Amino acid sequence: MTVRVDAAVTAMTGPAAPPRRNGELVFDAPWQGRAFGMAVGVVARLGLEWNAFQQRLIAEIAAHSDAPYYSCWVVALERLVLDYGAVTAEEMEAKRETVRMEAG
Amino acid sequence: MSEHDDDHHHPAPLSPVEVRARALEELLKEKGLIQEGFIDAVVSAYENDIGPMNGARVVARAWVDPAYKARLLANGTAAIAELGLGGPEGEHLVVVENTPTVHNAVVCTLCSCYPWPVLGLPPNWYKSPPYRARMVREPRVLLREMGLDLPESVEIRVWDSSAAVRYMVLPERPAGTEGKSEEELAALVTRDAMIGTARL
Numbered sequence: 289m290t291v292r293v294d295a296a297v298t299a300m301t302g303p304a305a306p307p308r309r310n311g312e313l314v315f316d317a318p319w320q321g322r323a324f325g326m327a328v329g330v331v332a333r334l335g336l337e338w339n340a341f342q343q344r345l346i347a348e349i350a351a352h353s354d355a356p357y358y359s360c361w362v363v364a365l366e367r368l369v370l371d372y373g374a375v376t377a378e379e380m381e382a383k384r385e386t387v388r389m390e391a392g
Numbered sequence: 393m394s395e396h397d398d399d400h401h402h403p404a405p406l407s408p409v410e411v412r413a414r415a416l417e418e419l420l421k422e423k424g425l426i427q428e429g430f431i432d433a434v435v436s437a438y439e440n441d442i443g444p445m446n447g448a449r450v451v452a453r454a455w456v457d458p459a460y461k462a463r464l465l466a467n468g469t470a471a472i473a474e475l476g477l478g479g480p481e482g483e484h485l486v487v488v489e490n491t492p493t494v495h496n497a498v499v500c501t502l503c504s505c506y507p508w509p510v511l512g513l514p515p516n517w518y519k520s521p522p523y524r525a526r527m528v529r530e531p532r533v534l535l536r537e538m539g540l541d542l543p544e545s546v547e548i549r550v551w552d553s554s555a556a557v558r559y560m561v562l563p564e565r566p567a568g569t570e571g572k573s574e575e576e577l578a579a580l581v582t583r584d585a586m587i588g589t590a591r592l
Binding site: 315317319321322323324325326328329330333334356358359362363365366369374375379380383384386387388391 | 410417420425426432435
């Protein structure tokens with residue numbers, strides 16, 4: 289599968305800019321890379337501009353300046369899919385419970 | 393694709409954010425908002441495809457458009473911006489041109505500075521201490537070991553990247569490509585040719 293990634297994704301600056309080391313995107317754990325890919329896919333699938341996600345990310349980082357970057361990323365993405373009605377809060381809570389159970 | 397590739401032995405307890413991320417991913421898949429394989433494709437695109445393809449577009453444009461080539465050699469950062477490329481970090485890109493008598497190669501002796509907006513993620517060998525040391529000390533020998541045997545008559549110029557200046561090699565256009573389109577030419581350009589450890 290080949291994908292086209294909006295240049296706006298990698299052009300983010302300021303507090304919303306993804307962590308880089310020597311210019312490279314840095315994913316400290318696999319889930320971070322997956323969260324990155326999820327956001328790119330969902331924004332495209334919902335037909336939104338990248339800015340719709342970016343604004344929520346900026347707000348999340350501003351509200352929790354000591355939280356790790358990709359934690360803010362996940363919360364911002366949750367916010368986005370809730371705001372656009374793609375997923376309900378109940379579905380989200382139920383799925384988290386399932387994941388917790390499965391992970392033991 | 394692996395759903396549980398973050399632990400090869402016993403599954404470690406998931407952190408709260410991992411629970412949320414995994415729950416979100418599963419929900420989005422169930423709802424068809426993420427296609428199977430898409431996430432892996434994005435991550436792999438960042439690792440393998442997006443960067444080198446960008447550099448190849450720059451090289452192909454320079455081959456077909458002499459005015460663009462002149463701008464590229466005069467100010468690499470501005471010239472790649474014309475193609476919508478560049479990065480938020482603001483380092484300068486300097487493009488050095490190969491000719492029949494001069495071969496250029498790029499290294500970062502201090503760490504692994506690399507022109508990522510045009511070349512993507514660096515290969516592992518680029519970051520290795522032997523490459524970094526030997527490209528400066530004995531470039532001809534090292535290049536030969538890497539499969540590029542240059543005649544003694546060709547001068548080798550080694551460019552040491554830094555946090556402020558990144559280099560990219562403009563390879564020579566291969567002979568016999570006169571009839572090719574810009575897109576076809578871009579497909580000929582390899583990452584290693586733009587680092588200077590290969591010719592086309």
